[in-house]
Amino acid sequence: MSIWEYANPVKFLRLSERVLPALWVISFACLAIGLIWGFFFTPDDFRQGSTVKIIYLHVPSALMAINAWFMMLVASLIWLIRRHHVSALAAKAAAPVGIAMTLIALITGAVWGQPMWGTWWVWDPRLTSFLILFLFYIGYVALWSAVDDPDSAADLTSMLCIVGSVFAVLSRYAVNFWNQGLHQGASLSLDKETNVANVFYHPLLFSIAGFVCLFLALVLYRTGTEIRRRRMRALMAREVRHA
């Protein structure tokens, strides 16, 4: 059995129908555990007070905003190299989810930054690269809807995705590259000294798992919708040709 079998739309739909119910349940369960645990049962931070509870939203959404773009990059490369329609449709399906994740990261970051830094926004390397990533997402979705021919749209958006990957990398590593600005380094680290304290870490892991599973569930479902939409267009085009 090969992974390329799932480039067949029928096989992909069959697999996603089987996997989706479990994925929805796991994502909502992890989100509920992570957020309820984090919101109700963790203490305030000695410096940040209760704003530390925003970490359960901000870190997972920022993580998914970047990883969604990388998933789109892989799917776009598969389209450009192997011309599998399902991969192009999966990239298209992931973009609105990525927009939502980036928007959540930007909103929660601003709301968290205001009391901690004294400002909603600053042109810090990480914040700026995140804003540019958000604009790339918008441009990606706009380009898909601006081009009528789906194959040309997939080609153009794949190229845009490759270019935008620079900003996805910058969003992740801006703090390390420039070592300036207000934004702190990564909250999660293998180094115990720099990793977030255990009392916040465990609910954060559940929250991250919830966001990851929710992303996967949404992308699988939306890819199925795109496959059906494509089939509908093909059937209607055939009907017009026969008329």
Added chain:
Amino acid sequence: MPDLGKYAAEVLSAYGATCVVLCVLVAATLWQGRKVRAELAQVEKNQDGKGAQDG
């Protein structure tokens, strides 16, 4: 409800905004999916009907 102290507005607005964005995303995804499924079923039904007539 935990005591959020002087940052209650910030914490609650972050949770509220996230909840709104995620709910809109999930609702729009499910609504679009159902709509396309129904439309595809209708198109397939029409095609089957025409196929039977032609046959």
